Amino acid sequence: MSALTIPFVDLYAQYLSIKTEIDEAIAGVISNSAFVRGEYVDQFEDTFAQLLGVNHCISCGNGTDALYIAMKGLGVKPGDEVITTAHSWISTSETITQAGGTVIFCDTDNSTFTISPDEILSKITDRTVGIIPVHLYGQPADMDPIMSIAQKHGLWVIEDCAQAHLARYKGQLVGTIGQIGTFSFYPGKNLGAMGDAGCLVTQDTRLANWCSLYARHGGKGYHTIEGINSRMDGLQAAILLTKLPHLPEWTRKRQALAKIYTQELNQLPGIITPYVGNNRDHVYHLYVICIKNRNGLKQYLSTQGVATSINYPKALPFYPAYAYLNHQISDFPQAAAHQEQILSLPLYPELTFEQIEYIINSIKGYLVDNPSPDLKN
Numbered sequence: 001m002s003a004l005t006i007p008f009v010d011l012y013a014q015y016l017s018i019k020t021e022i023d024e025a026i027a028g029v030i031s032n033s034a035f036v037r038g039e040y041v042d043q044f045e046d047t048f049a050q051l052l053g054v055n056h057c058i059s060c061g062n063g064t065d066a067l068y069i070a071m072k073g074l075g076v077k078p079g080d081e082v083i084t085t086a087h088s089w090i091s092t093s094e095t096i097t098q099a100g101g102t103v104i105f106c107d108t109d110n111s112t113f114t115i116s117p118d119e120i121l122s123k124i125t126d127r128t129v130g131i132i133p134v135h136l137y138g139q140p141a142d143m144d145p146i147m148s149i150a151q152k153h154g155l156w157v158i159e160d161c162a163q164a165h166l167a168r169y170k171g172q173l174v175g176t177i178g179q180i181g182t183f184s185f186y187p188g189k190n191l192g193a194m195g196d197a198g199c200l201v202t203q204d205t206r207l208a209n210w211c212s213l214y215a216r217h218g219g220k221g222y223h224t225i226e227g228i229n230s231r232m233d234g235l236q237a238a239i240l241l242t243k244l245p246h247l248p249e250w251t252r253k254r255q256a257l258a259k260i261y262t263q264e265l266n267q268l269p270g271i272i273t274p275y276v277g278n279n280r281d282h283v284y285h286l287y288v289i290c291i292k293n294r295n296g297l298k299q300y301l302s303t304q305g306v307a308t309s310i311n312y313p314k315a316l317p318f319y320p321a322y323a324y325l326n327h328q329i330s331d332f333p334q335a336a337a338h339q340e341q342i343l344s345l346p347l348y349p350e351l352t353f354e355q356i357e358y359i360i361n362s363i364k365g366y367l368v369d370n371p372s373p374d375l376k377n
């Protein structure tokens with residue numbers, strides 16, 4: 001087996017595959033000087049809303065801002081508790097604090113890495129105002145029980161869809177189930193800009209209007225409220241509009257590659273491949289396996305030229321940023337166990353069969369010399 005070098009993501013390969021379209025889109029924005037807001041942004045908002053089948057898409061600067069704006073729109077105020085998952089990127093929880101609320105972390109379920117509905121129930125108090133499930137790695141959280149808990153307790157739900165463009169739960173696109181869905185178009189996401197960009201979607205016209213005002217200084221030229229400045233720029237909108245028609249095909253390719261990984265790795269003792277819950281379409285933003293000696297495999301793959309990633313090295317409650325909450329490992333046993341075992345393998349639409357075969361063979365080679373204890377029970 002000759003050595004290859006396989007990056008964890010390959011944004012340049014994607015650019016090359018649609019270079020002419022992208023170059024034309026960028027040139028168009030420049031000749032129209034439509035740099036901030038403008039026709040491309042309007043068109044992106046309309047197109048994305050249509051794709052999801054929602055009434056409103058409000059573009060903004062990035063996926064973190066989308067979460068923040070959503071919570072301001074829902075009226076989060078000091079003392080309000082917002083429940084979210086222990087296993088995510090920090091945007092999900094830091095924006096709760098920024099919006100003025102209190103972060104309440106919740107453990108994940110053992111198999112899908114997404115928030116556990118039973119754990120949510122155990123964290124509800126009379127100060128709870130909302131829940132933010134994250135469709136982590138591209139797999140929808142278990143939305144039916146989450147929505148019925150929310151309904152019963154009068155809570156809002158924001159779906160953090162930053163990793164899950166076009167993922168479906170019981171056939172329904174994520175982002176359209178809760179009151180608000182938030183998206184990131186960070187370059188490495190399934191739909192990525194060439195810079196920062198994000199949006200939120202909702203069916204609620206009053207909420208959409210407020211969030212739109214708030215994201216743009218409380219009104220263009222006539223300020224009804226004080227807001228912030230969080231805008232998508234025209235170049236990003238044009239790039240996203242160019243990529244959007246390719247997204248279904250890119251998603252199918254991710255799913256096909258994930259299937260190959262799972263078929264080949266599932267039979268290896270010591271490795272747990274992603275479990276996909278019932279009625280969920282996983283869009284594989286990340287392909288994450290669990291293995292006891294995660295660091296050993298990571299190091300070995302790196303010597304073979306295969307870049308991997310850990311998403312994320314710690315569950316959120318165990319970062320110094322949340323030391324003030326004084327959480328123990330035993331507060332989040334699932335998330336704490338996963339943080340030691342997870343390893344993300346390269347997965348993107350442009351990954352070739354030769355590359356994925358090489359990665360799989362490298363993992364098999366490692367396990368021959370380093371048998372790993374079975375985690376499957």
Ligand SMILES: *Cc1c(COP(=O)(O)O)cnc(C)c1O
Binds near residue numbers: 065089163
């Ligand atoms: C990427 C990401 C975000 C934030 O998006 P940015 O556009 O980088 O601000 C939020 N939540 C999750 C789960 C993410 O993966």
